[in-house]
Amino acid sequence: MQKGLFITATDTGVGKTVISGAIAAALKRRGINVGVVKPVASGGRVNTSGQPVSEDATFLMAAAGMAEERRQEVNPVCLAAALTPAVAAAECGMTIDVTKLITACRAMLNQSELTVVEGVGGMAAPVWKDYLVADMMLELKLPVILVVKPNLGTINHTVLAAEYARQRSIPLAGIIVNCWDEAAATVLERSNLAYIKLLTGLPVLGKFPSLAGIPAGQASMVALGQAAEQHLAIDHIIGMMKGEDCPCFRQS
Numbered sequence: 022m023q024k025g026l027f028i029t030a031t032d033t034g035v036g037k038t039v040i041s042g043a044i045a046a047a048l049k050r051r052g053i054n055v056g057v058v059k060p061v062a063s064g065g066r067v068n069t070s071g072q073p074v075s076e077d078a079t080f081l082m083a084a085a086g087m088a089e090e091r092r093q094e095v096n097p098v099c100l101a102a103a104l105t106p107a108v109a110a111a112e113c114g115m116t117i118d119v120t121k122l123i124t125a126c127r128a129m130l131n132q133s134e135l136t137v138v139e140g141v142g143g144m145a146a147p148v149w150k151d152y153l154v155a156d157m158m159l160e161l162k163l164p165v166i167l168v169v170k171p172n173l174g175t176i177n178h179t180v181l182a183a184e185y186a187r188q189r190s191i192p193l194a195g196i197i198v199n200c201w202d203e204a205a206a207t208v209l210e211r212s213n214l215a216y217i218k219l220l221t222g223l224p225v226l227g228k229f230p231s232l233a234g235i236p237a238g239q240a241s242m243v244a245l246g247q248a249a250e251q252h253l254a255i256d257h258i259i260g261m262m263k264g265e266d267c268p269c270f271r272q273s
């Protein structure tokens with residue numbers, strides 16, 4: 022059985038990479054051979070050879086302790102334009118072979134004990150023509166965690182994302198709230214959390230704090246893993262990745 026997890030979010034920029042990296046770093050810290058995949062990336066930084074390089078993949082590889090030589094396995098397709106992949110590819114005359122993306126995910130799942138797959142944008146982001154991230158999720162059949170923000174507007178975004186998942190028959194295993202500040206949380210953040218639980222019926226698997234150094238790429242991966250142990254339900258997430266006790270494709 023392929024053991025892993027798919028990380029999606031209510032939108033781009035919500036924290037999929039940070040949460041995927043934090044989970045990967047926690048698993049690595051526990052001595053697990055963890056794989057990471059960002060099957061398709063856009064907005065890559067163009068290197069001196071003119072090739073776009075995914076900073077998400079760089080972060081995930083650092084978190085999982087993977088060498089640069091494995092970049093192609095982790096991120097087979099990286100596009101330069103910061104657009105949805107379908108458009109970023111068309112802009113540079115490229116075709117995205119979605120089978121290649123699925124194959125890369127399956128290869129990593131096959132060779133790692135547990136694998137974290139990061140999506141791109143949210144579930145309805147077009148990967149290629151009318152093939153959306155949701156279609157990739159349906160093919161991979163991994164348990165899915167939805168990353169959400171704690172701020173104003175998140176109730177609506179989260180409920181819409183959960184409803185979309187239901188409509189597409191994608192079982193969500195839970196929600197992680199990113200950039201949660203327990204000390205500063207007011208009635209706004211606390212009521213958002215309560216409404217998200219009430220309206221989606223999904224379990225909240227963690228409230229992850231804002232960590233210094235992450236935006237500058239100076240985060241310590243050990244500290245990231247420790248933060249995941251402290252703020253996320255890692256035992257439960259590992260069980261879920263192994264196919265135990267969660268609403269996922271295998272049991273639905």
Ligand SMILES: Nc1ncnc2c1ncn2[C@@H]1O[C@H](COP(=O)(O)OP(=O)(O)OP(=O)(O)O)[C@@H](O)[C@H]1O
Binds near residue numbers: 034143231233
């Ligand atoms: N917990 C956090 N602490 C500090 N910075 C964070 C945290 N979560 C996210 N960020 C910062 O917010 C920005 C967006 O986060 P991230 O790149 O993880 O989003 P994403 O959902 O992966 O976006 P994309 O759709 O581009 O993949 C990044 O600059 C990241 O470093």
Ligand SMILES: C[C@H](N)[C@@H](CCCCCC(=O)O)NC(=O)O
Binds near residue numbers: 062064106141143
């Ligand atoms: C450029 C962004 N950062 C992201 C693509 C986001 C697509 C969002 C599409 C949409 O929903 O409008 N790329 C990426 O995660 O590699």
Ligand SMILES: [Mg+2]
Binds near residue numbers: 037038039077139
């Ligand atoms: Mg990302």
